[in-house]
Amino acid sequence: MLETIWFLLWGVLWAVYFVLDGYDLGIGTLVPFLGKSDTDRRVMFNAMGPFWDGNEVWLITAGGVTFAAFPKAYAVMFSGLYTPLMLLLFALIVRGVSLEFRHQVDSPAWRKVWDWGATIGSFVPALLLGVAFANIFMGLPLDENGVFQGNLLTLLNPYGLAGGVLFVLLFVMHGALWLTIKSEGDLQQRAAKLARRLWPVLVALIGAFVVLTAIYTNLLANYLLNPLMLVLLVIPVLALVLLRQQIGKEQWWSAWGLSAAIIAGLTLFGVVGLYPALLPSSISPDYSITITNAASSTLTLSIMLGVTLVFIPIVAAYQFWLYRTFAHKVTEKELAQDGAY
């Protein structure tokens, strides 16, 4: 029971992370495409300025919770995906310092370097997280000792790459929508136009990904054991349809909320389909890392549940406060102020 609760919390934490960091990874990726002038780029960086650090902590928490609740899954996942995780790490490091360093020296060359740092540092995590999760949905080549029998190329299979592309586009859409909320004028128009153009591509890609999921993974079989659970897929599909409508009406906050629902819905659809495995083995189902063989002791799970139930609502409350306080558009005036990127 506790294991199942933690499994769901695990999925929810990853979903929250993708929703929150997703849009700033998306904006970072978009910098060279939407940021025509230095002012544009500064607006883009400032649109995520107060938030990105707090967003990224959800990744630390998702990682930490994997470590605490399912140590074996943490051990297998992090050592098995060694190289992609290191690349993810390098990218996140470069992105973090790029945001902080770019505005410190008044020189176009200096800013150009860190703009590229922010872009690569945003694009690579989006891609790698997609590749990693698609591979987990598909199953990793884990032997009887939970040792990963493959390399980076094993992960770059068609389904893994499809997952990577899907994540990048989901995040780019999410970021473009956040930019429509936080910017005005030309830049906002360009972001809106991008969202409109991206929508059909996203529809096609999500459709293709669901079909590929049925072919490459066992998720479908799992869902067929419990067809009612397929309702989960309704959330992202419905949100996708409504998204077009809200983009048309230029209702940017609700459009952003719907794109959040798509990301969260797809993540949870994938994660729940794994149950009761956390990391299925593609060699043999017997070697899979499951919630039973990976879980911590009951005592640890209970204590961690207590901590989570008390603190996560508090975190959500003050992060909500942060978003409300900084919900206004980034203006020229604000760019001239202290602290602005």
Add this chain to the structure above:
Amino acid sequence: MDVLMLSRLQFAMATMFHFIFVPLTLGLSILVAIMETKYVRTGDETYKRMTKFWGKLFVINFVLGVVTGITLEFQFGTNWSRYSEYVGDIFGSLLAIEATTSFFLESTFLGAWIFGWNILSPKMHAACIWLVAIASNLSAAWILLANAFMQNPVGYVLRNGRAELDNFFHVLLNPFGWQQYVHTLSGAFTLAGFFVMGVSAYHLLKKQNIDFFTRSFKMGMVFALVFSVLVAVQGHHHAQEVGKIQPAKLAAMESLWETHENAPMYLLVVPDEKNEKNAIELFGIPGALSFLAHGSFNTSVQGLKDWPADERPPVMLTFLSFRAMVGLGTLLPILCIWAFLRRNKLTETPRLLKAMLFAIPLPYLAIEAGWVVAEVGRQPWIVYGLMKTADAVSPIVTSQVAFSLVALTLLYALLGAVDIYLLFKFAKKGPAEA
């Protein structure tokens, strides 16, 4: 080199690099919070300028602390997966609690602080930096409790082939963790005090912004004086506890080979690990080591030969780092006392100011040396007495670790250089005009 050695190097490099930035974060956040509180209370614009000047240096430093911290959490899984599996029940939960209770707080309110100058009320803005300061220091407590489980495992039972949590309160109240917490924090606060004094001294030497930097200098001085004395006094108790809990580490710290009653302490020692003796031992003070370690001249202190060779820590490195830490730990309070005596004649004492400027790296060296003593001195154990480092390493391919070690080192070197360049640039530039 094998996966084990490469992973150890990588972890050592990542931890030591991380700890260039963290101690300044811990201390400077509090100093900046005090400055801003003074501004809110008195409305004195100088305090506002101080908050902004030191706050900028704080932020530049903070970001590297954060990004290098992620590396450490990742590495337990990537490079030490057998360790993670074995102690995740306890160690993992401490890291997860740290993220949930502290890291979120710190990151969220730092964002609000950086961008909130003209949006939040002055009181709310000051509250943000206090939350950052408190959360950073709370975060350190969780991390050090996690580290304490490696140093002095408590509150667990061995079950299902791993260490499982048995008593959470024992883990939370691990005496080793709290000793180390006081020690690490006092060291960090000393470092922040010296940083502020050193940068202020530079400007006082150049006779610019005298009032601004005199006030800053004095704040740093009070901080450094109090905590450099505390770290020295408490460090002594901490070492005594190490002697009880990890006697092999103590023996390595002193390079003591034979078990002695009335053990002497030598002022000059050159360890000779190969031949299990000291090549040089000069100026011995009889009984001093027994007294320092156990509070009595006659008690016996265990020598390294009490342990089989494969259960002894590397002696030379532990020994030298310990001497460096203690030496610097003695020098720093003396510098602080000198500054205290001349506090009202700072600009007339250029020699003091120069000394303080060049003293900036010293607390950094002391702190890094301290971590070498703590971590290298714990070897060959990853969890003292429970799991060896060699059994903890991930079943991964050597080339992967070699690649990541080289890449991480290059990346860190580059970022470290940029960061130091920026810190120099803004420290030299001085505060904005009033």
